[in-house]
Amino acid sequence: MINVKDILAFLGNDVISIFGNNSYSEIRYLRAIGSADEFTLEWIHALSRDKQTIAENTFAKVVIADCDVHYSAKMISQKKTLIQVKNPKLTIAKLGNHFFMQRPGPGVHASVNIHPEAVIGTNAFIGPNTIIGKSKIGNDVTIHGNVSIYDNVEIGNKVIIHSGVVLGTDGFGYERDGDGTLIKFPQLGKVVISDSVEIGANTCIAKGALQDTIIGEGTKINNLCHIAHNVRIGKNVLITGQINISGSCLVDDEVWISPNATIRDHIHIGKGAHVGIGAVVTKNIPAGETWIGNPAKKYEKK
Amino acid sequence: MINVKDILAFLGNDVISIFGNNSYSEIRYLRAIGSADEFTLEWIHALSRDKQTIAENTFAKVVIADCDVHYSAKMISQKKTLIQVKNPKLTIAKLGNHFFMQRPGPGVHASVNIHPEAVIGTNAFIGPNTIIGKSKIGNDVTIHGNVSIYDNVEIGNKVIIHSGVVLGTDGFGYERDGDGTLIKFPQLGKVVISDSVEIGANTCIAKGALQDTIIGEGTKINNLCHIAHNVRIGKNVLITGQINISGSCLVDDEVWISPNATIRDHIHIGKGAHVGIGAVVTKNIPAGETWIGNPAKKYEKK
Amino acid sequence: MINVKDILAFLGNDVISIFGNNSYSEIRYLRAIGSADEFTLEWIHALSRDKQTIAENTFAKVVIADCDVHYSAKMISQKKTLIQVKNPKLTIAKLGNHFFMQRPGPGVHASVNIHPEAVIGTNAFIGPNTIIGKSKIGNDVTIHGNVSIYDNVEIGNKVIIHSGVVLGTDGFGYERDGDGTLIKFPQLGKVVISDSVEIGANTCIAKGALQDTIIGEGTKINNLCHIAHNVRIGKNVLITGQINISGSCLVDDEVWISPNATIRDHIHIGKGAHVGIGAVVTKNIPAGETWIGNPAKKYEKK
Numbered sequence: 002m003i004n005v006k007d008i009l010a011f012l013g014n015d016v017i018s019i020f021g022n023n024s025y026s027e028i029r030y031l032r033a034i035g036s037a038d039e040f041t042l043e044w045i046h047a048l049s050r051d052k053q054t055i056a057e058n059t060f061a062k063v064v065i066a067d068c069d070v071h072y073s074a075k076m077i078s079q080k081k082t083l084i085q086v087k088n089p090k091l092t093i094a095k096l097g098n099h100f101f102m103q104r105p106g107p108g109v110h111a112s113v114n115i116h117p118e119a120v121i122g123t124n125a126f127i128g129p130n131t132i133i134g135k136s137k138i139g140n141d142v143t144i145h146g147n148v149s150i151y152d153n154v155e156i157g158n159k160v161i162i163h164s165g166v167v168l169g170t171d172g173f174g175y176e177r178d179g180d181g182t183l184i185k186f187p188q189l190g191k192v193v194i195s196d197s198v199e200i201g202a203n204t205c206i207a208k209g210a211l212q213d214t215i216i217g218e219g220t221k222i223n224n225l226c227h228i229a230h231n232v233r234i235g236k237n238v239l240i241t242g243q244i245n246i247s248g249s250c251l252v253d254d255e256v257w258i259s260p261n262a263t264i265r266d267h268i269h270i271g272k273g274a275h276v277g278i279g280a281v282v283t284k285n286i287p288a289g290e291t292w293i294g295n296p297a298k299k300y301e302k303k
Numbered sequence: 304m305i306n307v308k309d310i311l312a313f314l315g316n317d318v319i320s321i322f323g324n325n326s327y328s329e330i331r332y333l334r335a336i337g338s339a340d341e342f343t344l345e346w347i348h349a350l351s352r353d354k355q356t357i358a359e360n361t362f363a364k365v366v367i368a369d370c371d372v373h374y375s376a377k378m379i380s381q382k383k384t385l386i387q388v389k390n391p392k393l394t395i396a397k398l399g400n401h402f403f404m405q406r407p408g409p410g411v412h413a414s415v416n417i418h419p420e421a422v423i424g425t426n427a428f429i430g431p432n433t434i435i436g437k438s439k440i441g442n443d444v445t446i447h448g449n450v451s452i453y454d455n456v457e458i459g460n461k462v463i464i465h466s467g468v469v470l471g472t473d474g475f476g477y478e479r480d481g482d483g484t485l486i487k488f489p490q491l492g493k494v495v496i497s498d499s500v501e502i503g504a505n506t507c508i509a510k511g512a513l514q515d516t517i518i519g520e521g522t523k524i525n526n527l528c529h530i531a532h533n534v535r536i537g538k539n540v541l542i543t544g545q546i547n548i549s550g551s552c553l554v555d556d557e558v559w560i561s562p563n564a565t566i567r568d569h570i571h572i573g574k575g576a577h578v579g580i581g582a583v584v585t586k587n588i589p590a591g592e593t594w595i596g597n598p599a600k601k602y603e604k605k
Numbered sequence: 606m607i608n609v610k611d612i613l614a615f616l617g618n619d620v621i622s623i624f625g626n627n628s629y630s631e632i633r634y635l636r637a638i639g640s641a642d643e644f645t646l647e648w649i650h651a652l653s654r655d656k657q658t659i660a661e662n663t664f665a666k667v668v669i670a671d672c673d674v675h676y677s678a679k680m681i682s683q684k685k686t687l688i689q690v691k692n693p694k695l696t697i698a699k700l701g702n703h704f705f706m707q708r709p710g711p712g713v714h715a716s717v718n719i720h721p722e723a724v725i726g727t728n729a730f731i732g733p734n735t736i737i738g739k740s741k742i743g744n745d746v747t748i749h750g751n752v753s754i755y756d757n758v759e760i761g762n763k764v765i766i767h768s769g770v771v772l773g774t775d776g777f778g779y780e781r782d783g784d785g786t787l788i789k790f791p792q793l794g795k796v797v798i799s800d801s802v803e804i805g806a807n808t809c810i811a812k813g814a815l816q817d818t819i820i821g822e823g824t825k826i827n828n829l830c831h832i833a834h835n836v837r838i839g840k841n842v843l844i845t846g847q848i849n850i851s852g853s854c855l856v857d858d859e860v861w862i863s864p865n866a867t868i869r870d871h872i873h874i875g876k877g878a879h880v881g882i883g884a885v886v887t888k889n890i891p892a893g894e895t896w897i898g899n900p901a902k903k904y905e906k907k
Contacts, residue, residue: 031489033513090488091478097489112416114716114733114750129416130432130449130734132750132768146416146434147451147469147734149751149768149806164434164451164469165505167751167768167806173827173845176695181841181859183825185803186694187635187701199487202451202469202507203527203769205806205828211637221485223475224507224529225807227828227846227864237483241475242529243547243565245847245865247882255483260529261547261565261583263847263865263883278549279565279583279597281865281883281899295583295597295883295899333791335815392790393780399791414718431718432734432751448718448736449753449771466736466753466771467807501789504753504771504809505829523787525777526809527831539785543777544831545849545867557785562831563849563867563885580851581867581885581899597885597899 020072157196165203172230322374459498467505474532624676641665761800769807776834
């Protein structure tokens with residue numbers, strides 16, 4: 002059980018104001034809005050309608066909200082605690098990670114297959130049947146079961162890799178010979194996964210051909226994505242489900258790519274740009290712009 | 304070898320009429336139309352042209368067809384058996400399941416990794432290297448090899464799960480902090496797979512964030528699909544290959560989603576609707592309608 | 606270390622001319638253009654600008670280029686070796702395969718699970734945790750770890766299969782019964798993979814329903830593709846990432862399908878045709894044509 006005191010200590014300066022009992026100690030759950038009981042830490046989205054009503058009607062004793070919610074007479078009579086913050090959803094994300102979600106392990110399962118020359122840092126969790134080639138893995142990583150890591154993969158610290166991921170396969174480069182036969186172009190580069198990256202289930206990342214494929218710090222990749230050879234992705238990029246990033250693309254920091262978008266090879270996507278759902282990108286996208294459609298075009302708000 | 308008597312007993316009232324030898328006992332195969340030998344159970348699609356010709360020219364001794372095919376003098380002289388039904392393809396599907404396809408097992412392979420607190424029902428087949436977390440699995444399930452089931456997954460009876468499936472990964476929810484860092488929103492819900500669901504190879508289903516992700520009874524999901532957190536799918540839905548259903552979508556009973564369609568988050572698709580191949584759905588689809596294109600729009604037959 | 610003599614012997618008639626030291630013996634690497642040191646085998650793309658400048662400025666001692674590069678006074682003074690060929694990229698692909706890339710194995714890992722009636726040819730490499738059902742596998746195959754091969758799969762010689770691939774799952778064929786229930790149509794065919802095919806990570810290929818699914822000789826398939834039941838693919842076809850080929854399609858020799866394209870069932874794609882990135886193909890494509898868009902239409906160069 003979690004005490005309001007612990008929450009306040011963890012949030013520090015993120016707390017704008019606290020009203021009511023600052024040592025309620027029976028918090029046990031996070032739940033969907035509208036299903037709280039007295040042991041739930043309630044929160045109210047900044048964009049909710051009727052924020053005050055939610056705060057007054059919840060069965061929860063502790064509520065995290067923005068400053069639009071005031072500590073009303075009703076809340077006082079209910080002996081509720083109100084914690085005001087700027088962005089309640091972000092606050093719940095931080096609290097969720099710290100108080101409610103548990104990293105598995107550490108520990109390397111006996112069935113894991115590790116190349117004798119692989120290097121694995123401290124405090125790793127590696128689940129059953131995962132295969133690790135001649136590669137280098139940092140500290141505090143979480144690698145779930147049934148993952149396949151080929152040779153020549155470098156993984157930083159605090160990386161999370163979900164089941165079924167395949168890292169370091171050959172890039173898809175072929176030259177046609179005179180009789181139509183396809184000859185594989187040499188695939189000799191690395192995959193470099195920077196610190197704090199998360200990679201969703203069954204996603205595949207190819208190694209570079211003669212350079213490296215690089216995923217920048219803090220970038221998050223969802224399930225079933227395909228990232229081809231020589232791609233370089235910046236920091237804190239959001240790559241949602243089933244994205245296809247073709248060879249040699251360059252994706253700058255804080256880009257957001259919506260589900261099932263496809264990026265043609267050698268495309269540059271500028272900082273903070275947004276690629277819309279199902280977009281097929283065949284031209285470079287300048288920083289900050291939103292592109293949608295097939296083929297993708299700049300989206301102008303009307 | 305299968306006897307016509309057994310077929311008639313199994314089909315019961317689905318049989319409209321039977322002509323010829325009702326105890327031919329040498330049926331061994333189902334084959335593609337046009338490649339039957341005398342040991343094949345022939346069938347004729349209701350939409351075929353020249354149904355009578357197919358019935359008369361097949362080498363098969365037993366033919367399942369609709370009432371457009373009559374028991375002609377030629378078929379009599381060939382000593383063929385004709386079984387008339389309303390929908391021959393549906394009849395063959397039923398016969399195929401009963402007489403020609405075999406469920407593996409039961410049995411749990413020695414290499415399966417099961418959490419000590421997992422609960423597994425009776426009569427399960429579980430193939431090699433499958434991982435089962437702290438989850439609950441019903442009776443008569445078929446789980447092929449190399450499947451990864453995380454904690455907090457509930458699987459009903461008669462469910463079939465193909466190789467490479469990943470169930471119960473974290474949903475893809477992040478909040479951006481002031482410096483651009485992505486903070487994971489808590490992912491604490493379940494995945495609930497109802498009875499008689501089939502899930503194709505390498506498909507991924509995320510658990511709910513603060514609610515559950517739910518797949519309804521009898522729904523069939525093909526390979527390489529991505530079903531995000533909080534999605535709720537009804538009964539007998541057809542989800543074909545590489546579908547992307549984003550967070551919190553609601554898909555009603557008997558919907559049919561064609562290959563590689565993408566559904567934006569929080570979309571509602573009404574009962575019996577059809578989402579076309581490659582459609583990018585950004586608006587709610589009313590019951591019974593067909594939508595196609597990028598972005599998807601209502602399809603009106605011309 | 607590799608000697609120019611060995612390169613010349615291997616290339617044979619592909620060499621148009623050789624200038625300078627034909628027995629330089631210190632070649633160790635292939636690297637990205639612009640990052641060569643003296644131990645690198647440099648090459649210059651036929652479409653590069655400033656080919657002569659690259660040849661004169663590289664630190665490499667041995668350069669492979671087309672006949673636009675001449676053996677200049679500067680290259681003579683640098684004691685460089687110049688090997689002229691028609692298509693330098695194709696030449697590097699051939700050299701890369703022969704001198705710089707290494708096939709793993711042979712050897713079957715102890716954790717591989719093989720059906721007692723499976724047949725496996727000579728000189729196979731099979732990585733950890735791979736599952737092989739009652740199937741037939743040729744000679745000189747490379748099957749990486751965590752692959753799932755069901756029953757009724759036939760694999761030719763020199764085939765390469767990457768991690769997470771699933772071959773031989775049931776095709777996605779269902780008939781709706783009167784109450785909406787989905788009844789599986791019998792899936793009794795084979796998957797046939799011809800010689801020299803390569804299949805990328807996490808790709809899924811379904812077996813045929815009453816016929817077979819066939820992949821032709823020399824065809825290359827990238828990651829996360831879905832190839833449905835009864836599909837027949839010709840020789841030397843390029844199938845890039847996340848392609849969806851629906852049931853009963855026929856794809857002729859030397860077709861090139863760009864990333865994330867989707868092909869409707871029963872479509873025929875003629876020899877040498879090109880399906881554009883993200884295209885949604887709902888009509889047959891004649892030989893040699895390029896089709897793009899959703900729905901795909903013929904692309905005419907303007």
